[in-house]
Amino acid sequence: MSDYVLGRRVLSDRRFSRAAAVVPGAPRLNSAAPSPTSIMSLDGTDHARLRRIVAAAFTTGKVAALAPLVQRTAADLLEGMSHCGSPADLVTSFAEPLPVAVLGTLLGVPVEDREIFDSSVEVLFDITASSDLEKSRQRLLLVDYMSTLIDRKRQRDDNDLLTDLIRAHDGDALSKAELVSLGLALLTAGYETTVGQISLAALAILQGGVPREFVKDESRVNELVEELLRANPSTALSFPRVALEDVELGDISIRAGEAVVVSLLHGNRDDRAFTEPEILREDRSAAHLTFGHGIHRCLGAPLARLQVRTALLQLFAFFPALRLTEDEPTARSAVVWKDGLITRGLDSLRVTW
Template sequence: MAHLTDAWLGPLPEFLQQSGDQGVVPVVTPAGDKFWLVCHHALARRVLTDKRFSRAEAVKPHAPKANDAQPVPDSMMSMDGTDHARLRRIVSGAFTTGRVAGMAPYIERLTDQHLDTMAALGPGTDLISGLATPLPLQVLCSLLGVPPEESHQFRDRVEVLFDISASTPQVKARRRLELVGYMADLIERKRQEPADDLLTSMIGAHDRGELSMAELLTMGLTLLMAGYETTVGQIGLSVLHLLSHPRSYEELGGRPDRLAPTVEELLRLTPATPLSFTRVATEAVPLGDVTVQAGEGVLVSLLHGNRDARAFPEPGQLAAEGQDAVHLTFGHGVHRCLGAPLARLQLQIVLDRLLQRFPTLRLASGPDPFVWKDGQGTRGLSRLLVDW
């Protein structure tokens, strides 16, 4: 397996810029803590399903940390076992394949509106600010029940919470309190005027005693934050990959039957989330050629696992017909991303509409047509200028 130094991957933490040939390697994270980094696809799947690697232990105060952009303890992403299953069950119905498919016409209308604006602005427009950022925000606000005119209440604050270098823990704490205050106010308004949305459904679950007020607040913010930042990143990264390999974009335009497998390949090759959340071993666990001791931290490199030649015959290439192994971008096991069907649908619609409207789409000429976000817990672009 090659080092992850491809210029198209953008800035990565230093501990990720290494070979994954050994499968499991010791690393020191930016937080200064020692971890085992899992780079082997099969071993990654094992870690993500083995109950001995605990998410709940990983958010305790003295657990090893990868960075300070970690979920709070009452988040569904920070729980194990029955607590995790209880919270997941409450919201999973909103993310079934059938329910998500029903949102397709709405997402298509939104995408067309943003592309109309791009066309009016003309070549040289920024696809990130013009499409990749507003679309996921509108979709999530609609699903959860956030009034569209209030989306600015959390958009800028969310980026601060995902920032792992530029903002201090104190700034993050203040932004988190501001977001909690907004969500608490929105919940009270939903109680007075319930609607057919996910937040109203979650309020009903709280009233039935199925989740606490703290869990309700955290769940609302988690669904918005996680689904927003990662989908913005995934749209930008996927379009960049296609435009930096122009033949792939051109060929895809004439083969709509290849859209779905191409989306899966783009998710595999350039995931917005490069790493799993941290896990801590609750007992000694043999893993590949090492033994992870109780109390030690484990991170799964989704980037390495997705490019593992032991699982993918064309690890660094976009395979036109897809590949047999399943990528790790949405995770694996009980913590697999709930929003995967919604993220996948948005990406498919965006690429389909772009190919139809702008068959000659290309990176803008001139210096720096794209700019990477740096210091974020997720990967993405702050700018992607395009011509056609």
């Protein structure tokens, strides 16, 4: 589904079920799918219950309180890039470690454990990047680690989101399976998509698609970030939804049991909703679909916006002459795209200054 209006309808219409899309035998677009117990796979009261438990961590006030952490982490990473010298890979030096640090602090993942996720979180979005056996192994590794971390944190009284979820479980608000899958969903979904969004936004600016003065003006950068999120979403497709009954979508008849996938990328570029969609403009009124719509709209959207905004402001302030390296016949290209994932992003982005 690539129509903006119809896409919003599918994402918010409860006749299209996420839970029905993860049962055995359901129609599938590819092998990328969250656990059936994940908040991303539930409907109705079960989804609402989990969402209420987590939502308090992503209020405007809570996210604003994380701003100093994001700013400090970004500054430290840029100092490290400068110390190592030019050229550098912006993905591995900046776009990846920033969300790892922020999400790790929010959830309470020890610094020494974060490498585990850096090598395994892509499994949620993996289509062909690895074999089915390897994907199963990575999933089991993550589940085992999260279960172990929960057991360790029970012996402490930390001030983090995972500890709050443990308390919710102890109060019978969450099952053990829900606790583990919720912790993993928050970390994996918030990591890979934000890494992709930071690298895609930086690439658009480095390729000249955005005037540099926009990213230096704090009064305009919020609108710029929204347009970068719209035009270049790291999440191009929604997870499938299965029709619970026959539904008419425009001139298409969807039968009960059939699956629908919304192209968030194409919806964001539908010229019936966005005038001159290929141009980044500051006067858009329609809301983009990058974070979804309806009950499954991304809870972490405010935190993702904060990280992208901070990353761009600090990156181009620290390196005002930042540019892509020149491609060489015997060297790696400056821009290398990730392959085999349902998300969009860069494997490397080589820059100099």
